[in-house]
Amino acid sequence: MHHWKPICLLEDIPPLGSRIVQRPSGGDIAIFRNAEDEVFALHDQCAHKNGPLSQGIVHGRKVTCPLHGWHFNLETGQALAPDVGSCATFAIKVEHGQVLLAV
Amino acid sequence: MKKQKLVLVGNGMAGVRTLEELLKLAPDLYDITVFGAEPYGNYNRILLSPVLAGEIALSEIILNDRDWYEKHGITLHTGKTVTQIDRANRRVVADDGTGADYDYLLLATGSTPFILPIPGSHLPGILGYRDIADTQAMLAAAQQYQHAVVIGGGLLGLEAANGLKLRGMDVTVVHLGPWLLERQLDAAAGQMLQTSLESKGLKFLLQTQTEALIAGKSGRVAAVQLQGGLQIPAELVVMATGIRPETTLAQAAGLHCQRGVVVNDAMQTDDPHIYAVGECVNHRGIAYGLVAPLFEQAKVAANHLAGQRTSSYTGSVTSTKLKVTGIDLFSAGQFMGGEGTEEIVLNDPHGGRYKKLVLQEGRLVGSVLYGDVGDGPWYFQLLKEERNIQELRDRLIWGPSSGAQAQQPGQNSAATLADSAEVCGCNGVCKGTIVQAIQEQGLASLDEVKKHTKAASSCGSCSGLVEQILAATLGDNYTPTAQRHKPLCACTEHSHQSVRQAILAHHLTRKEAVFDALSWKTPNGCDKCRPAINYYLLSSFPHEAQDDPQSRFINERAHANIQKDGTYSVVPRMWGGLTNPAELRAIADAAEKYRVPTVKVTGGQRIDLLGIRKEDLPAIWADLNAAGMVSGHAYGKSIRTVKTCVGAEHCRFGTQLAMDMGIQLEKMLFDMYAPHKVKLAVSGCPRNCAEAGIKDVGVIGVDSGYELYIGGNGGIKTEVAQFLCKVRSDQEVMEYSGAFLQLYREEGWYLERTCHYLERVGMPYIQNKIVQDPEGRRAYYARLRDALKNAQDPWESSRAPRPIQQFIPIQLQA
Known part of the structure; x- marks a missing residue:
């Protein structure tokens, strides 16, 4: 079962932007907010060469890796064609302006 | 010998074309005076639609600027309407009292839009569509209001509707006829056109009469009332219900007029000292509204005014090549068919292709083409020659290349066209003339062909065919124009150029406004278009547009x-x-x-x-x-560095203070954002230790001043910078380099380095703007200084509390 943990306020993430969540166990999580105020959480490592996806440009429900321009679907973590690969996703939601991450 | 006096009333396409033809035949015969009611030189009225649609700028449609009049010694009165012709004393007088005597008078007063005589037709917000002022009024309305109604589904109406839709308005076309363009198309092609335009978001009410125009509270039009009482909202109404020859002046002078100024085959009115050409004319009972017949008339009138009196105008067979919103249409002759005619029809509505050929007694008498119009000139040629086509009949619908072998890839209708076939209907240019000009004068682009032959320079609908001829004539040496207009990214059909033009034309300052105005296909763009748009917004309106960090690459x-x-x-x-x-x-x-x-x-x-x-x-x-240091911008599409040698400060060969010059330049350009990175170098002598030859701007000191080079690049493909000019002082180095970089900032496409920009526009273009035009140069320089007047160190400003958040990770507690 999910244990929802409050992370930050929605307004702490810029629209079409992201923040990094550092875990004590290592392995950063990138949390994204799009223009419709949907939030997404992905392992902050591109499937290609481990680029920090949190630093990419967010558009629609996608993010572009800053290192070599791979595109990922924020919902599924799948790379978009022609590239092949995927990143781990995490459950995340917003309640009363509070962003909650499942850990 | 004293020159005779010629006065032209009407500074439009027909009148001025007559002068051009006359100057070719008899350059010194007349002292010429021109009166124009509009405050401009002669411009290409046909291209007002692309201006409305945001495809080209107003400045691009000028045919003859004021320098042209001056060069030919022509006195030009703009913004003056001639109100009186004193035939007894051979003198015209304008509304402000300006007068001019004539030996010969040429009337080219054109036409006026027909305004429906219905209640409310004079309310503010109701326009005809005729001139630059109408176009500007529509652009202004599109910024302010939402609903537009265009009355009339003819060519002009559809162009207005399309333009207003592209400018973000909700547009309905009200049309009395049974289908669109019923004078140019048959029902089937008209229906295909409507379906296609509906898919672009335009709305149509056919066979519908407009009863009245209703005013709102402000007094401006607010709604259109249709037959049956239905009202639809409209804060802008464009009347495109036809044109009437403008004969007010001729009639007042007692010239014979009958739906146009009546002329004979010499384009002469019933007063032998007065000629008339263009849309104001009635020749053998016909008033022409297309440009091709007007240009033919101009030739004849010029021949007579030049005293040769050898040619005569006997009327024109017209074909219509139309480009409505990117859909190609062609029609000619009796395309509706009729008694005693047969039809061959190819109908593929799903594939967007329709072809109809009308035959009578073994001859082609009419044709309608929709979608693929490449064979239009061939059919038109058959039609004009009245050739017997019986033996071609079974292949006729497939076009001229049918009986031939399977086509080579890339081969097209242009290759099979006869040299005598007319390509540009507006200017009467046939294929042979174009091929000859390409070969003899080494032409390589559509623009050059336009300039040298006038083909494709009026309505532009034959541009595609001219490009095919270029491709067929030049082979591998040809680069299609389309490559220069490719879409910015998959989110849009618009090119870099048209996005920037839309931003300037509508004064857009936010990315959301760009997405709306140009109907972006994605909700918030992508990693390709967002940074480009952010750049275009900031460079167009440096103190108004807000930077959007989320549209910038992480660096x-x-x-x-x-x-x-x-x-x-x-x-x-x-x-x-x-x-x-x-x-x-x-x-x-x-x-x-x-x-x-x-x-x-x-x-x-x-x-x-x-x-x-x-x-x-x-x-x-x-x-x-x-410690007093600021960001080096080593990461940005911006000014990077100004590299210098030690210069005359230390070097025994140095002629100029290279370090000092470099520092001045770098301080001037600090924090300058650009389409791509920008690097400069200053060397103190031609030994060029700072490697100025591979920089975007290279400055090389010589004894008498500095040599300036531009467009160098040390990247993937090394490009040697090209010589721009020589200047004397430090101040001039700043002004010329700054002006060039501002030109690049204003015209370069996002991610286009200066070497690619230079390759695209050519060195003469840049020298014209920066070297030969001191006033223009100073204006570019001033705009650069203005854009950079609030330059900030991004390190310092990014340390403010709010933006700093992005640098702090959130800690997840165990």
Whole structure:
């Protein structure tokens, strides 16, 4: 079962932007907010060469890796064609302006 | 001998074309005076629609600027309407009292839009569609209001509707006829056109009469009332219900008029001293509204005015090649068929293709083409020659290349066209003339063909065919224009050029406004278009548009260069490549404090600190700022460095103070955002130790001043910078370099380096703007200075509380 943990306020993430969540166990999580105020959480490592996806440009429900321009679907973590690969996703939601991450 | 006096009333396409033809035949025969009611030189009225649609700028449709009149000694009165012709004394008088005597008078007063005589037709917000002022009024309305109604589904109406839709308005076309363009198309083609336009968001009410125009509270039109009482909202109404020859002046002077000024085959009115051409004319009972017949009339009138009196105008067979909103249409002759005619029809509505040929007694008498109009000129030729086509009949519908062998890839209808076939109907240019001009004058682009032959220079609908002829004639040496107009990215059909033009034309200052105005296909663009749009907004309106950090690549958001492991590199600016012990000490301290693993000297004469964690960036900036250093912008589509040699300050060969010049330039350009990175170099002598030959702007000191070079590049493909000009003073180096960089900032496409921009527009274009036009140069320079007047160190401004958030990770507690 999910244990929802409050992370930050929605307004702490810029629209079409992201923040990094550092875990004590290592392995950063990138949390994204799009223009419709949907939030997404992905392992902050591109499937290609481990680029920090949190630093990419967010558009629609996608993010572009800053290192070599791979595109990922924020919902599924799948790379978009022609590239092949995927990143781990995490459950995340917003309640009363509070962003909650499942850990 | 004293010259005779010729006065032209009407500064439009027909009148001025007559003068052009006359000047070719008899350059010194007349003292010429021109009166125009509009406040401009002669412009191409046909291209007002692309201006409305945002495809081209107003400045691009000028045919003859004021210099042309001056060069030919023509007196031009603009903004003056001639109100009286005194035939007894051979004198005309304008509304402001300006007068001119004539030996010969040429009337080319054109036509006026027909305004429906219905209640409310004179309310504010109701326009005809005729001139620049109408176009500007529509553009202004599109910015302010939402609903437009166009009355009339003819060519002009559809162009207005399409333009207003592209400008973001909700547009309904009300049309009395049974289908669109019923004078140019048959029902089937008209229906295909409607379906296609509906898919672009235009709405149509056919066979519908307009009863009245209803005013709103402000007094401006607010709604259109249709037959049956239905009202639809409209804060802008464009009446495109036809044109009437403008004969007010001729009638007042007692000239014989009957739906147009009546002329004979010499284009002469019933007063032998007065000629008339263009849309104001009635010739053998016909008033022409297309440009091709008007140009034929112009030729004849010029022949007679030149005293040769050898040619005569006997009327024109017209074909219509139309480009409505990117859909190609062609019609000619009796395309509706009728008694005693047969039809061959190819109908593929799903594939967007329709062809109808009308035959009578073994001859082609009419044709309608929709979608693929490449064979239009061939059919038109058959039609005009009245050739017997019985033996072609079974292949006729497939076009001229049918009986031939399977086509080679890339081969097309242009290759099979006879040299005598007319390509440009407006200007009467046939294929042979174009091929000859391409071969003899070495033409390589559509623009050059337009300039030399006039083909495709009026309505432009034959541009595609001219390109095919270019391709067929030049073979591999040809680059299609389309490549220069490719879409910015998959989110849109618009090119870099048209996006920038739309931003300027509508004064857009936010990315959302761009997405709306140009009907972006994605909700918020992508990683390709967003940075480009952000650049175009900021460079167009530097003090109005807000920077959008989320539309910038991470390097420009973090003011540092991301490395393969996700760490960043930090490069403090060293003006002109100079530093001092205090700065070096601060850099050394910072490198130790933040445990910088790699310290490297860069190619741009400064020091790179590599391997810094993102969360340490604000702190290291603070330390470097405290020592008086600022960001080196080593990460941006912006000014990078000005590399210098030691110059006359130290070098025994130096002729100029290269370090000092470099520092001045770098300070002037600090924080300059550009389509791509920009690098400069200043060398103190032609030995060129600063390698100015591979920089975007290279400055080389010589004894008498400086040589300026532009468009160099040391990247993937080395490009040697080209000589721009020589200047004398430091101040001129600043002004010329600054003006060129501003030109590049205004015209370069996002991610286009100066070498590619230079390749695209050509050196003569840049020299014209920067070297030959001092006033223009100073204006570019002033705009650069203005854009940079609030330049800020991004390190310092990014340390403010709000933006700093992005640098701080959120800690997840165990």
